[in-house]
Amino acid sequence: MHLVSLVIKQGNTVILGHEDDRPNTENHNLHLHDYTAHGLRLKSLQSIYIDEPTHQLSKFNIMLGFQRQIGHPERLVAALEYRPAERVLRLVTVS
Numbered sequence: 001m002h003l004v005s006l007v008i009k010q011g012n013t014v015i016l017g018h019e020d021d022r023p024n025t026e027n028h029n030l031h032l033h034d035y036t037a038h039g040l041r042l043k044s045l046q047s048i049y050i051d052e053p054t055h056q057l058s059k060f061n062i063m064l065g066f067q068r069q070i071g072h073p074e075r076l077v078a079a080l081e082y083r084p085a086e087r088v089l090r091l092v093t094v095s
Contacts, residue, residue, distance in 0.1 A: 007031070014040050017047035058082045059092070 008015040014035045018028040027044045029035065035042055059081050066074040079092040 016044045018044040
């Protein structure tokens with residue numbers, strides 16, 4: 001696990017991972033971002049207690065239609081991939 005890559009926000013608290021040799025009674029910000037400057041409380045745990053989110057994804061197709069000046073509309077099918085944990089929507093193919 002990469003400690004710097006994971007932040008969990010719950011309400012006005014951010015939960016970060018820190019080294020496993022530090023006790024959980026100490027809160028350490030290993031990130032360069034100053035969360036407390038934005039009014040957030042900081043809590044850190046040993047990284048063994050924080051799991052990476054699963055990379056679930058959904059794939060779906062959408063048909064797009066475009067009017068032409070003459071003739072039938074142009075139709076395209078776009079295949080999309082959505083990863084909710086990362087909030088990423090990606091275009092896979094267009095045909």
